[in-house]
Amino acid sequence: MPARHFDRDRARRQRRAAEISQSEVAAGVGVSDSAVANWEAGHASPDPEKLPAYATALRGDLDDLFPRVGLPDLADLRCDASLYQYETAEVIGTKSTGPVKGAERGDRRLKDKYVTALAARYGVSETELRRAEDRSMAAAEARRNGMAGEPERLAVASADGNGPPTSLAGKITMILQHSYPGPQGPPSDAEMAAEVNARLGVDVLTEQDFEDLRTGAEGTPSPGVLDALAAVVGVSEMYFKSDEAVAAQVYEGLQLLAAAKAGTVGRVRARGLGAEGLPPLAMAFVNDLVAEMKEKKEKEAGSGT
Incomplete structure (x- = not known):
């Protein structure tokens, strides 16, 4: 399953760049302040069902903050809709989550009436949901045949x-x-x-x-x-994007880093970089490096080294 990747450093940089406190993030996600602190410290990771609300609280894009390589399966669509599996029973109008659980495990397919209800709640088309179901079924078949991970290998x-x-x-x-x-x-x-x-x-x-x-x-x-x-x-x-376009963004980032290291720029701004500029996370990363280098320089000056 191509679950979304949680990077605590990326999340922390995004929060700091947006000037949001851990308490504000916690309130937006619906968890305790200590939970957010533990996520950023690497002591724990948020449930995948929490990532959409987490991205919103950080004022970032879900795909940028918590990327996923490959296409989603049924469980991924559910998590992207901020739903825990137990909550799907109400969505499809049943007493148990059996139909959804079975489909996510690749044991049996969903009935058409369940597909309609789930697609509407997940915010996708019925075709997209059926294709995600195909991926869940294919992954289950790969596990049974001792080929787990093969779909992900093929995807790249x-x-x-x-x-x-x-x-x-x-x-x-x-x-x-x-x-x-x-x-x-x-x-x-x-x-x-x-x-x-x-x-x-x-x-x-x-x-x-x-x-x-x-x-x-x-x-x-x-x-x-x-x-x-x-x-x-x-x-x-x-x-x-073309290789040249990707390389151009990397090159611009390196230019900014070199200028920051030389002490010729202070707070980096996304100006003069063309129509697209650097992505917000890249800008936050560069700004963090600038701050760290400035702090190191001040310490060295204070110690006389």
Whole structure:
């Protein structure tokens, strides 16, 4: 199961960058102050069901703060909806959580009426929920066959096995081939175009447009299409960015770090870095480093070393 990754340092940096106290975060998540302190200290980790509220309390994006590699299964969708398994009985109108528990374990599929109720509560389409169910079933089958972890390995391998794909067409093909297990198979070009358009809120992509992107006939989609596509398939927006674009952000970050180390900048601001700038977490990280270096410099000056 590609559960979300909790990084205590990232969470702490985000909280400090947003100038929020641990008490304020605790109130937003619905836990004690000591719970947040223990999370940041590494003594404990929040339940996955708490991560959406945690991200909101930190004024950050769930996918940025607590990323997940690969596409979600049924349990992941439930956690992203901030629901514990025991709470799903009320959602589907049953006395027990048996139907949801069985589906999440990959033992049996959900009835159509349960799919409708759960999809509405989870905030996804019924198609998305069924595909997550396919992934739960595939994972269970892999465990039974002694191949646990194989879906995750395939999700990061290229279609031809020679390393990660570099072209947009190759990246799209890899996602469609390896991230949609089960009898349904990968979605059609028309379905993918429809889901991207739904994310954008406007029809900008046709079935032919998506086919052209998938096959490499067209490599320059309209603005926003790739970000919407990343949201549809459940990967970071950076997945579809060119290597040059990723390298540019890293380079800008290194320039800022070098300037901070040389003492030529104080509090780093995201100005003059182009339309996108550095992500908030990157800015928070840089600012933390600047503060640490400044503190070290002051200590050294005070001790006469």
